[in-house]
Amino acid sequence: MSHLREIVLDTETTGLSAANGDRLVEIGCVELINHVPTGRHYHVYINPERDMPEEAFRVHGLSEDFLRDKPKFAEVAQAFADFIGDDTLIIHNAPFDMGFLNAELEWTGRPRLTNDVIDTVMLARKIHPGARVSLDALCKHYGIDNSRRTLHGALLDSEILAEVYLELIGGRQVALALSAEADVSIRGAGTRPPARQRPTPLPARLTAQEKLAHAGFIAQMGESAVWLKYETLEIEVEQG
Structure with missing residues (x-):
């Protein structure tokens, strides 16, 4: 069975516009194999090398003092690129996060991301036209517990988004089907194909x-x- 690898990704920033000098302060990624979380993740806080506006602090609670001793983006760029590879990225409101990631990569002299991207905002709007498609609204719609989400956090939001994404593409039926495929794959690994049946059984050799x-x-x-x-x-x- 082939393995589809996807990366659920979220970021936190100092504001809304990289073009106006806002920077990344946190990246969180969760690995999915065949749409199921594997437990592997990538998470890092980043020193934005600038002040933290009050409006942004109220969203994620990351202060200048907390971020001051954290690595700069240039120091974590390679580890981030290694983790996501060239696999598909699952992002809620993808233009926002991709805009910041590509801006940071360009500032460090690295190429922009060329990964395929699935924007779960667009996916949710297609599946639920006219409904609210914020992460909190989708959690409520699908009965996903997001009580830990008192503040925005990149890793926690990625974990929650992974659950939302599974529901958007088919929910528990998809999970059950994938589990059954994995079980068949595991049980069949390293075994020989079924023996061909003789058209005429051999006569018994015991008296x-x-x-x-x-x-x-x-x-x-x-x-x-x-x-x-x-x-x-x-x-x-x-x-x-």
């Missing part, structure tokens, strides 16, 4: 006397005949 002797031997073993337990289990499952 009637040998069969009776074998049955008597098994009867003497009693409960220690482990395979009899499996045969009983299979019968119960079939009947159940």
Whole structure:
């Protein structure tokens, strides 16, 4: 089974416009394989090398003092690029985050991102026309717990967005289907293909006397005949 890798991504900034000098202060990424979180993530706080406007601080709670000793974007750019690779990015309101990421990359002399991007705002508007499509509104619609989201945080928002994205593309049915595929893949890994059946079965090589002797031997073993337990289990499952 092929593995589809996607990266759910979110950022926090000092404001709304990189063109006006606003900078990144946090990046959070969550890895998905076949739409399911793997537990791998990338998270970093960034020194924006400027002040923190009060309006932005009220959104994410990251102060100048907290960020002062954090690495600058140029110091984390390679690790960030290594984590996302060339895989598809899942972003809520993608133009905002991509604008800041590409601006920061250009300021450090690096190429802009060329990854495919799925904007979950646009996806949600297509699926729920006329409805509110903020992350909080989508969490409420799909019954996703976002009680930890008292402030915006890039990693937490990425984790929540991963759940929202799964619902947008089909929800639990997709998860169950993927789990079944993974189970089949795991059980089938390293095994031989099924043996071809003979059109005409071979004649039995045991005589009637040998069969009776074998049955008597098994009867003497009693409960220690482990395979009899499996045969009983299979019968119960079939009947159940």
